[in-house]
Amino acid sequence: MSGTFLGMPPFPVAARAALADTQLRHNLAHATGTIRAKRADVVAEVDNWEELRVAGAAIKDNALRSLDATLLRLEKSLQDNGVTVHWARDAAEACSIVAAVALSHGVDEVVKVKSMATQEIGLNEALAEHGVAAWETDLAELIVQLGDDLPSHILVPAIHRNRAEIREVFRDRMAGAGKAAPDGLSDEPADLAAAARAHLREKFLRAKVAVSGANFAVAETGTLVVVESEGNGRMCLTLPEVLVSVVGIEKVVPTWTDLDVFFQLLPRSSTGERMNPYTSTWSGVAPGDGPREMHVVLLDNGRTRVLADEVGRQTLRCIRCSACLNVCPVYERTGGHAYGSVYPGPIGAILNPLMKGVGDDAQTDSLPYASTLCGACFEVCPVRIDIPEVLVHLRSRVVDAHRPGPPSAEALAMRAAGWVFGRARRLGAVERAAGLLSRALRGRRSLRWLPWPGSLWTGARDLPVPPRRAFRRLRSERR
Amino acid sequence: MTARDEILAAVRRALADAEPTHAQVSRAYRDTPPPPDPVALFVERAAEYRAHVVRCAEADVPAIVAAAVGPTARVLLPPGFPYPVAGQVDTGETATRLDDFDAVVTTAALAIATTGTLVLDHGPGQGRRALTLVPDTHLCLVRADQVVADVPAAVAALDPARPQTWISGPSATSDIELTRVEGVHGPRTLHILVIDPA
Ligand code: SF4
Numbered sequence: 001m002s003g004t005f006l007g008m009p010p011f012p013v014a015a016r017a018a019l020a021d022t023q024l025r026h027n028l029a030h031a032t033g034t035i036r037a038k039r040a041d042v043v044a045e046v047d048n049w050e051e052l053r054v055a056g057a058a059i060k061d062n063a064l065r066s067l068d069a070t071l072l073r074l075e076k077s078l079q080d081n082g083v084t085v086h087w088a089r090d091a092a093e094a095c096s097i098v099a100a101v102a103l104s105h106g107v108d109e110v111v112k113v114k115s116m117a118t119q120e121i122g123l124n125e126a127l128a129e130h131g132v133a134a135w136e137t138d139l140a141e142l143i144v145q146l147g148d149d150l151p152s153h154i155l156v157p158a159i160h161r162n163r164a165e166i167r168e169v170f171r172d173r174m175a176g177a178g179k180a181a182p183d184g185l186s187d188e189p190a191d192l193a194a195a196a197r198a199h200l201r202e203k204f205l206r207a208k209v210a211v212s213g214a215n216f217a218v219a220e221t222g223t224l225v226v227v228e229s230e231g232n233g234r235m236c237l238t239l240p241e242v243l244v245s246v247v248g249i250e251k252v253v254p255t256w257t258d259l260d261v262f263f264q265l266l267p268r269s270s271t272g273e274r275m276n277p278y279t280s281t282w283s284g285v286a287p288g289d290g291p292r293e294m295h296v297v298l299l300d301n302g303r304t305r306v307l308a309d310e311v312g313r314q315t316l317r318c319i320r321c322s323a324c325l326n327v328c329p330v331y332e333r334t335g336g337h338a339y340g341s342v343y344p345g346p347i348g349a350i351l352n353p354l355m356k357g358v359g360d361d362a363q364t365d366s367l368p369y370a371s372t373l374c375g376a377c378f379e380v381c382p383v384r385i386d387i388p389e390v391l392v393h394l395r396s397r398v399v400d401a402h403r404p405g406p407p408s409a410e411a412l413a414m415r416a417a418g419w420v421f422g423r424a425r426r427l428g429a430v431e432r433a434a435g436l437l438s439r440a441l442r443g444r445r446s447l448r449w450l451p452w453p454g455s456l457w458t459g460a461r462d463l464p465v466p467p468r469r470a471f472r473r474l475r476s477e478r479r
Numbered sequence: 480m481t482a483r484d485e486i487l488a489a490v491r492r493a494l495a496d497a498e499p500t501h502a503q504v505s506r507a508y509r510d511t512p513p514p515p516d517p518v519a520l521f522v523e524r525a526a527e528y529r530a531h532v533v534r535c536a537e538a539d540v541p542a543i544v545a546a547a548v549g550p551t552a553r554v555l556l557p558p559g560f561p562y563p564v565a566g567q568v569d570t571g572e573t574a575t576r577l578d579d580f581d582a583v584v585t586t587a588a589l590a591i592a593t594t595g596t597l598v599l600d601h602g603p604g605q606g607r608r609a610l611t612l613v614p615d616t617h618l619c620l621v622r623a624d625q626v627v628a629d630v631p632a633a634v635a636a637l638d639p640a641r642p643q644t645w646i647s648g649p650s651a652t653s654d655i656e657l658t659r660v661e662g663v664h665g666p667r668t669l670h671i672l673v674i675d676p677a
Contacts, residue, residue, distance in 0.1 A: 030656075034657050048507070048511055051507050051508040052508050054505065055504050058502045061502055062504065068487050068491050072487070087482040087486055089482045089485055138654075139654040140654035143654070156653070158654060162656060163655055189655040189660045193662070196663060197664060201578070205578065229652055229663075230651070231665025232663065234608065237608075238608040249486065249490075257635060260634035263645075273647070274593070274594040274595065274647070275596045275645065275647035277648055277651050278644065278645065279643075283640050288571070288607060289601060289642060290608055290609075304492075305493075307493035308492065308493035310497075
């Protein structure tokens with residue numbers, strides 16, 4: 001992948017460009033709507049869904065609350081299973097560990113299972129600098145990689161591309177990366193998938209080194225878990241001789257039986273299936289079966305910074321299901337690229353500022369504002385991360401980071417709103433004034449334009465005309 | 480300081496203000512009543528993933544397998560496969576050689592009713608992991624008494640020390656315009672034979 005998120009404009013600028021792209025908006029609305037409906041169906045058939053969510057959150061909280069001890073336990077179990085354990089403070093350190101393993105086996109290519117952690121650290125670019133090609137093997141990642149593109153969704157990274165565009169990418173680019181696309185390739189999804197199968201099979205069969213992430217790492221048993229659909233994960237975990245897994249330190253769960261919660265929560269929340277096609281678990285080297293040499297890189301890269309944030313640390317429970325993306329009204333309209341990170345949507349709006357810190361970068365600082373605080377993300381989150389709470393907390397941290405200096409228009413507006421809402425009498429007066437305004441605007445349902453500073457709001461939104469009578473007034477009249 | 484020491488120190492600093500006590504994890508979710516007929520539910524749910532599922536008697540296994548793979552198929556069997564099915568037993572072929580086989584026939588460790596899932600722990604009769612991955616067709620045999628009710632029952636029964644593959648239908652992708660396509664890298668066709676007791 002030669003695309004990069006570095007230097008992306010702040011969210012409002014990038015979002016405006018995305019909003020102008022009607023094809024993108026159409027694809028996104030279709031995708032998020034479809035997955036949302038599937039998820040709702042399979043969640044509704046689980047009677048104890050709420051119990052599972054509560055248990056999932058508690059298990060993760062316990063692991064995080066004693067993360068030092070949990071990680072040491074994991075390290076010991078992995079080592080007992082014959083796995084070499086590495087620790088990486090940041091992206092550069094993690095990349096050089098993976099590169100060193102690859103180079104020590106004299107290879108110039110590795111096959112990769114889709115993994116958020118390896119995208120986060122920019123592993124493909126780093127390996128390329130060492131002369132090692134990293135082949136993405138997930139279909140969507142292949143589309144993104146061959147197209148020199150950026151992923152736009154955690155689960156379906158190429159959701160912004162339609163079938164005709166994908167055929168073009170395959171026809172023009174596959175030959176340069178290995179086996180060419182067949183002549184007369186159609187734009188039928190089954191044909192495109194078959195072309196990817198043939199293209200990648202050649203790579204799976206010859207690869208010596210594979211790189212994966214892990215959805216879960218079990219401290220008690222040193223078991224790693226990869227959850228997937230296509231079988232490319234199984235190929236990478238099984239056929240090569242050497243396997244390197246890059247695992248964020250928050251992926252650890254205490255015991256094997258804790259997985260009985262997550263194996264229910266994750267597939268239903270993620271793809272909206274009762275179970276994903278393939279889940280692989282392995283506890284180190286198995287004699288006569290699969291890789292003979294295994295490495296695990298335990299990655300910090302900002303996670304301990306998240307852990308130190310009292311309100312924000314719940315974010316580390318995230319199991320990257322992407323349910324929050326699919327219900328988010330902002331994500332549905334802007335798509336993933338506007339967030340300028342491999343973690344888009346509501347989770348990205350909190351995870352990026354928490355991992356990177358606020359106050360240094362306008363792009364990161366804009367993310368906590370990429371939300372209407374509607375709360376839909378919290379409703380669907382399988383590990384009950386209160387995303388709106390963290391967003392509000394981060395907004396105040398962004399504001400604090402930019403003090404001293406003149407308060408921003410939003411800070412002033414919020415302060416004025418606080419003053420109005422703080423006293424019933426003041427609120428009543430404002431509501432009466434709004435009612436008068438409404439009468440003056442007879443018949444109009446929404447305002448498309450307000451004078452400055454209101455134009456900052458109406459530049460991207462319509463404002464509903466205030467009701468003639470406020471709710472509070474109606475209520476007191478009916479008493 | 481090594482990376483390890485530095486990360487662990489950062490973790491401890493980050494948690495300095497955190498409650499040391501652990502939350503009690505309620506396992507009430509494990510108390511759901513089992514489905515009335517787990518085997519029937521497994522058959523129904525596995526079929527919804529577009530696996531081909533049949534219930535049969537043990538005596539019918541060879542004929543059903545032969546019909547499913549076709550007369551010319553090159554069939555691979557894992558060591559320790561317990562049923563009289565025609566095929567070549569794996570002797571540790573390379574992945575490239577495995578690619579020459581059309582189908583593989585195996586047993587399973589257990590099956591899960593509520594999710595329609597097969598679990599292989601790659602013991603005798605199931606073979607190393609590559610066997611059920613490279614050939615394009617997988618036939619999996621599971622006895623009715625191996626079907627457990629739900630995911631917690633499966634996790635409790637399985638040994639984490641063994642490598643496991645949980646299989647729910649054939650390999651699939653929805654990466655292109657969310658259109659489901661069966662078979663990207665794993666077997667494109669999955670047959671499941673549920674063997675009822677004689
Ligand atoms: S925040 Fe919750 S809903 Fe969003 S990806 Fe993470 S686990 Fe899923």
